[in-house]
Amino acid sequence: MTAEQCRTAGGIGVTATDIDGLLLITPRPRRDDRGWFSRTYCAVDYAALGLDHPLVQENQSRSRRGVIRGLHVRADLDEAKFVRVVRGSLFDVVVDLRPRSRTFLQVRTFELNDEDPRHLRVPPGCAHGFQALSAEVDVLYGVDVPYNPVKDVTLAWNDPLLGIRWPLPGPILSERDREAPSVSALRPRFDDWFGGYGPAPGSS
Numbered sequence: 362m363t364a365e366q367c368r369t370a371g372g373i374g375v376t377a378t379d380i381d382g383l384l385l386i387t388p389r390p391r392r393d394d395r396g397w398f399s400r401t402y403c404a405v406d407y408a409a410l411g412l413d414h415p416l417v418q419e420n421q422s423r424s425r426r427g428v429i430r431g432l433h434v435r436a437d438l439d440e441a442k443f444v445r446v447v448r449g450s451l452f453d454v455v456v457d458l459r460p461r462s463r464t465f466l467q468v469r470t471f472e473l474n475d476e477d478p479r480h481l482r483v484p485p486g487c488a489h490g491f492q493a494l495s496a497e498v499d500v501l502y503g504v505d506v507p508y509n510p511v512k513d514v515t516l517a518w519n520d521p522l523l524g525i526r527w528p529l530p531g532p533i534l535s536e537r538d539r540e541a542p543s544v545s546a547l548r549p550r551f552d553d554w555f556g557g558y559g560p561a562p563g564s565s
């Protein structure tokens with residue numbers, strides 16, 4: 362990952378990646394003899410950083426070692442997701458599905474854990490998934506639109522086209538994720554879902 366830009370507001374740092382809208386968010390904890398204190402979300406700081414999406418829902422999942430969740434994406438350009446690990450460690454994956462993005466179908470991976478307080482902002486039009494590396498992992502993720510099961514799409518975690526090198530063998534999966542379609546099977550829908558991203562075809 363190439364860090365292209367870093368900015369800060371309040372106690373929060375944001376580093377852009379080479380996938381447009383995919384951000385690494387680094388809270389700066391205030392440490393003292395008791396331990397530390399950190400804002401995990403602040404509407405004012407986020408707005409100052411250009412992240413003016415109010416969170417409308419926060420979710421928590423617990424996964425045991427080896428579990429893979431994903432790859433999931435909302436079938437429109439409405440949802441950004443803020444992901445952080447509050448217990449344990451995981452291997453996190455983001456795939457750009459926006460046909461007009463210069464990083465279309467590229468994969469980026471991160472290790473997130475409860476020691477290093479990095480959060481990820483996953484932009485609309487990018488699929489997200491992870492594999493639990495520790496005995497148990499608790500993930501919190503906030504979204505800026507309400508959940509809509511009709512729009513909740515899953516893509517095959519093991520699609521050779523993506524070539525994701527998941528760290529642990531024999532993953533534990535939900536039935537939905539086990540039966541997820543390939544990228545090629547869903548590709549005809551991407552223009553409808555994510556075609557609104559980026560410059561119009563033919564424009565310079």
Ligand SMILES: Cc1cn([C@H]2C[C@H](O)[C@@H](COP(=O)(O)OP(=O)(O)O[C@H]3O[C@@H](C)C(=O)[C@@H](O)[C@H]3O)O2)c(=O)[nH]c1=O
Nearest residue numbers: 418420422430431432433434442489490491502508535
């Ligand atoms: C996401 C969600 C799920 N559910 C329900 C649906 C289902 O019965 C149960 C578990 O949902 P899932 O199996 O989809 O959970 P999970 O596989 O953990 O889904 C999550 O995966 C990670 C990778 C993401 O990025 C998230 O956006 C989300 O898609 O909870 C809700 O009621 N509200 C919600 O907001």
